[in-house]
Amino acid sequence: MKVLSLFCICVVIVLVTRDSNAFTRNDFPEDFLFGAATSAYQWEGAVDEDGRTPSVWDTFSHSDNKGNGDIACDGYHKYKEDVKLMAEMGLEAFRFSISWSRLIPNGRGQINPKGLLFYKNLIKELRNHGVEPHVTLYHYDLPQVLEDEYGGWIDRKIIEDFTAFADVCFREFGDDVKLWTTINEANIFAIGAYSEGFLPPGHCSTNEFVNCSTGNSSTEPYLAGHNILLAHASASKLYRLKYKSKQRGSVGLSIYAYGLVPYTESKEDEIATQRAKDFFYGWLLKPVVFGDYPDEMKRILGTRLPVFSEEETELVKGSSDFLGIIHYTTVYIANIAPAPSVLPSKQEFFTDMGVDTIFIGNSSFFKWDAIPWGFEGVLEYLKQSYNNPPIYILENGLPLEHDSTLQDTPRVEYIQSYIGAMLNAIKNGSDTRGYFFWSVIDLYELLAGYKLSYGLYYVNFSDPGLKRSPKLSASWYTGFLNGTIDVAPQATTQQPSLFPGSSSL
Template sequence: MKHLSLFSIIVVIVLGTSYSDAFTRKDFPENFLFGAATSAYQWEGAVDDDGRTPSVWDTFSHSNDRDNGDITCDGYHKYKEDVKIMAEMGLESFRFSISWPRLIPNGRGAINPKGLLFYKNLIKELRTHGIEPHVTLYHYDHPQCLEDEYGGWINRKIIEDFTAFADVCFREFGEDVKLWTTINEATIFAIGSYSEGISPPGHCTPNKFINCTTGNSSTEPYIAGHNILLAHASASNLYKLKYKSKQRGSIGLSIYAFGLSPYTNSKDDEIATQRAKAFLYGWMLKPLVFGDYPDEMKRLVGSRLPVFSKEESEQVKGSSDFVGVIHYMTVYITNRGPAPSLFPTSGQGFFSDIGVNMIPIGNASLIQWVAIPWGLEGVLEYIKQSYNNPPIYILENGIPMTSSTLQDTPRVEFIQAYIGAMLNAIKNGSDTRGYFVWSLIDVYELLSGYTTSFGMNYVNFSDPGRKRSPKLSASWYSGFLNGTIDIASQDITQLQSNFPASSSL
């Protein structure tokens, strides 16, 4: 799910640093994983099939006449076809999530045998084709029944239920799954879902931008964030105590990481940028690495920020074997003022507490998607220096396009540039171990529905059979992985010339 403007998207490729030097797949460490990603609600469809019950994402997507993931690209029924596409592309790994209400329809208790069989079959199919499964346990979709019962992530009861759900997954799938992410982009999930109201379950204090029906933007994101960390630590510690010695897997938490750069060379903007890094990175990473929240958050949020007990601090600290980084865009940071901000506020909530403007790069009259690869390199360098250089998997990176053209050259240029930036970071000592393009194929997107796509493979959503067709980016990525494409601009031109002329759908 990608965080796009609700108004307009303009794709701009800005290569602020040169990444034109040739590199190949062989320049990366031998055990490095290249893959692609999806999530359950966005890819599977089949929302009423085989015992699945509604999630909060179902409820949210059906509100206000939004697009929804009822069918999307029907991965539930077409998973074998999609695994074949992955194998033909040469993907080394596939990141997907487990639908909690498909596996355990009542949120706790009885396992749905048909849901269990689906995931076992999917994992088996991946393994048969030599593709490493990277499983995310939670991607915005806890069962609606748990939301109705006690409020989901703003209630500590979810820690026990999430841990029991994770236990089922470890027990049933762990022999074949060596990479686990507990909770998807924990930072932006807590912000978007409990401060801004733009993602399920859609909580916020009603304001002039979004009229939420429930929520408190000044307290709920921090309560949810705290419970996310405790639930992650609980599941992680269970895995390490009960399963890790036999299954020999790794488990981590993922964050959404904006690239953050001072708007000017002023001292104020530099301080504002450090404050933004404390809130947007340190909120989750400092407890995971050092056992407590950043001092800046404690000072600015005050009593609204939950406090770790000594026991909780010890449980959370060291509970991630790796950090999952989800990165799409870089923004300029300045002290809060009249400048346009990516997240305008009404005086309360997470972004008001930071006290900064996140300034879109480009024409300030429109929120624009601006992709600059040095932003990712900066994120990796900062995490290396500030958080003891943890192992990192870049779990999502990609670019939206409004066109259904198969010749998605901007996406090829984007992926190439970001892989180059990542390689620079690795050469500078970052322990980055994997890179996943969002997304394998066109899927339902959270804020844009089906009006934009990130897929390397086109899906004809007007076709009941959801026909798939490879885009130029799929051919490029495949060529990069199998060593038939050298990374230089002329190779993109050559690839274009070899691609079918009838490339618009």
């Protein structure tokens, strides 16, 4: 730890220029939460212990060669050690998810007492160390038994089962949990799981990169998205009617939010960018804020987009106390001229959207550059377009090769520039209330297995004890949280002028 502190001092000298505009933790609102995050399947391991049954993520991860979460970080057994690390780092909050199949192994009905005890103990440990628990109910891990029974999220039966699962969680943990996210990055979940096939359960029609055994990319993502909204709204209504007056917590929905910027100054790219925002953001945010899907989606999709009944509109509208935003990078959007006719077999989310996404700099689907001005733009757009909702940044981070180096200087630069961009947005009126770095320690990553990692703490996956070691980023975050580091504004918090008169977010 002393060695890392010296490393941290060196980095701070290089990266930080103290001036009158430098910011600290104290520049944020007093009740603002700074934390870090994990999810159950990526952290817990112990997949067949103490009554847990398989989820669709188990099945999916065992179908390729990127590894799996059978052991992962063994958080199930090492949670006390990890909570201690969080407390030493100065984390104010910890976001984690509850494994549905650990808590209710048959998907519905009888509660698993050992699973219940684990989460009660975890929450108690967090509370005892002064760390606020933020719980995500669903993070890609539907009990496999429900998938086998009726197809999971593409069937309306999921609404009742998810609400019953949420009821158990609210009842058992709600006295100690005040922040609940229903479904993790709901838009990317629906796209990845039911249009592109790269998320569990892996449905798609045709995809040259993924071998899907089932699915209909032209309809299933929109069916899943509809049921996600109704399940979220049902659970939110249950909480408000049954628990909120006593527990006084908040329930929100999470989406993935790329920064979306026109590739050129052309009118076509500007229109395409707004269409991309309707598809990526508005698809799920318009219903929860205003009660219906974006008009552009309804025009393009026609009968493939489900319709809300009047009762469902009332249920969904206003169902989120906050919006959970997951953001990593920014992409350029270029218009794609519609083909004369698109075969039904080729209809899927991205062809429906009719745009090309172009990663900036050296960015790619698996790696990206720091583009904090894009993050600031997302927060500004949400403020202007969705009545300035309360926002928690539930994930933000930088993947690097998972190796033995603990000097993750690019991650330090990334964190400080994005926190600075977030502070700019808050000063400009954004009602952003918390920031959770992904991830607190190295995890099993769905798209990259154990090749890339995001952790503030390094996990030696070759060590039977899965030893945790602090990286430079952990030391930096600690210094920022305890007030010993002032951070100078980054020059990259402003969008570069790539095209004369080009629009920003």
